[in-house]
Amino acid sequence: MATLVRTAFVKVITPSQGCKIASCTIIQNRNISGKALRESLPPPPAKPAPFDYVNKDYTWLRSLFDRTTHRFDDNSKVIVVEGPVASGKTEFAACLAQDLGMKHFPEANMDIHYIRPNGYDLRMFDNEVPEDTKTFDHVNFNLCPNHRLASNFQIMMYTARYGQYIDALAHLFNTGQGVVLERSPFSDFVFLEAMFSQKYLRKAVKNVYYRLRANTIEELMRPHLNRNISGKALRESLPPPPAKPAPFDYVNKDYTWLRSLFDRTTHRFDDNSKVIVVEGPVASGKTEFAACLAQDLGMKHFPEANMDIHYIRPNGYDLRMFDNEVPEDTKTFDHVNFNLCPNHRLASNFQIMMYTARYGQYIDALAHLFNTGQGVVLERSPFSDFVFLEAMFSQKYLRKAVKNAYYRLRANTIEELMRPHLVTGKALTPAFLAEVERQYKSRYLQDIATHSELLVVEDIERINFDQYTEREDPKLKDWRLPREVDWADKRMLYTNGKYWLMNLFALPELDVPELITSAEDAYNREKFEHGYTRNESGLLIKNKLPKYTECI
Known part of the structure; x- marks a missing residue:
């Protein structure tokens, strides 16, 4: 059962970006409803009137008939807008609160401490009190960050944020209205660390701060950050994560049932243990984008699968070098050949081999994630x-019988894989490439969005992968x-079980001649396929390939 109150973490902006938030886009499929969506829906059922929590206590006796959850709706959430100084948080938070019908809490500051209930501002008495008891706020800190009172200022700022966060939770529980805050006590430590790095305060003060934080922070319901992806800048701003088990050598060893009793899979997982797929048509910059993304997120980058997976053998030999020695139907056929002759008889087999290559690489990626915890x-x-099959069929590069064989093969194999967490990409446009793009938009993206998060141009860190908790929800199931x-x-x-999964491709397609090689031709080629050539010695003992070598 999903929790009734969730906290969202919105738009982490690093100082190096130096950007302003100019607009606010509400994502309507996240359980939160923007103004336009709410106005298009029937009126919600009536809720109990807000409880006057400012002047009254909510007692055990009242809880028997005044149920907290009866006031909750889709927008009963706590949203925290984070970001560095002058990044436009206030404008963005106010816009967000107005559109979602939530209460906006401006950023906590020293006014919470210095302005008394009767309206008096304690700063007006600074000339009448001893030096160590004078007020010290942001203005003073900017003028003199090394001042003795700067340490107390930072702890008082944490106290102000902590108190404001309690007020926000009290408002939500007693009225059912969601709240939008600027910064929270959970992120306050980043300012302490910045001050310490600049020697504005001593290590003793830092230690006191963290003892105070440890004694208080667990009493609050925290922002829902556990399963969000974290970029390099965000990871470096957080305390070091707990140590994980060392990666398991899955390339050379099997993961057995006995090992599973003490080597737990999930103990290696963290926020970034995800599968991300970068999609897009030819020459849209996927490789550079994927490499940068992997580097920033601390993930492993798998370059796009190609025919090298089939043609380059474990000993380094490239089967394409033997094309002059094998029958026509058993010659190699890769992207270069397809670009030169897309109507060739082998083009059909090429497309199915490309699917096989991608399938095998995806298994390798899943094995890497499960055994190392690295995304x-x-x-x-x-x-x-x-x-690509649909684009080739639309241009008459292959027959309908081949298309049918492809989909039978796909149906027999695809459900064995776990779909990616996130699909992202960049789009270009220039008959074959246009059809590829049309197929991406009309079929693939619609289907994959049912199971995975879909990201086109957005902040990857804002995606909450833990929001899908219902058993029958197809997304991330x-x-x-x-x-x-x-x-x-x-x-x-x-x-x-990679070999077992790859054996699922062994479907006999006897009615599709483009996919059939005669026994004689297959025999003439076979001597080049198994990792040795006619000039090598010791052939009798070359009967086993390495564990992670794919067989054709």
Whole structure:
């Protein structure tokens, strides 16, 4: 059951970006409803009147008939807008609160301490009190950051944010109205660390701050950050994460049931243990974008799968060098050949081999994630491969019988894979490429958005992957495994069972001649396929390929 009150973390902006927030876009499929969506829906059922929590206590006796959750609706949320100084947080937060019908809490400051209930501002008495008891706020800090009172200022700012956050939670629980805050006590430590790095305060003060924080912070309901992706700048601003088990050597070893009893899969996972797929048509800059994304997120980058997976053998030999020695139907055929002759008889087989290559690479990516905990970034995936088949079919590069064989093969294999967490990409446009783009938009993106998060141009850190908790919700369903043993089963499948998964491609398609090689031609080629040539010795003992070598 999903929690009734959730906190959202909105738009982390690093100081290096130096940007302003100019507009506010409400994502309507996240359980939160913007003004336009609310006005288009029937009126919601009536809720109890807000409780006057400012002047009255909410007692145990009142809780028997005044139920808290009866006031909640889709927008009963706590939203925290984070960002550095002068990044436009106030304007953005006010816009967000107005559109969502929430209460806006301006950023906490020293007025909370210095302006008394009767309206008096304690700063007006600074000339009448001893030096160490004078007020000290942002203005003073900017003028003299090394002042003795700067340490107390930082702790008082944490206290102000803590108190304001309690007020925000009290407002939500007693009125049902969501709240939007600028910064929170959970992020306050970043300013302490910045002050300490500049030697504005001593280590003793830092230690006192963290003792105070440890004694108070767990009493609050915190922003929902646990399963969000964190970029390099955000990770470096946070305390070091707890140590994880060392990566398992899945390339050379099997992950067995016995090992699963003490080597738990989820113990290696963190916020960035995700599968991200960068999609897009040819020459849209996917490789550079995927490499930069992987570097920033601390993930492993898998370059786009190509025919090298099939043609370059473990000993380094490239089967394309033997094309002059093999029959016509068994020659290699890659992207270069397809660009030169897209109507060639082997083009059909080329497309199916490309699907096979992407499928095998995706298994490798899942094995890497499960055994190391490191997220992966791929360029294209087997889930989107059909857009190229459809483009080839639309240009009459292959027959309908081939298309039918492809989809039978896809249906027999695709459900064994866990769909990606996130699909992102960049779009270009220039008959074949236009059809690829049309297929991306009309079919693939609509289908994958049912199961994965879809990101086109947006802040990747804002996506909340933990919001999908219902059992039957299709989005990210592949990754909602309730027990550790379920994770272990998946890990064993992708670590040890790649050969079994690749054998699912062994469907006999005897009615499609483009996909059939005669026995004689196959025999003439076979001597070049298994990692050795006719000039090598010791052929009798070359009967096993390395664990992670794909067989054709």
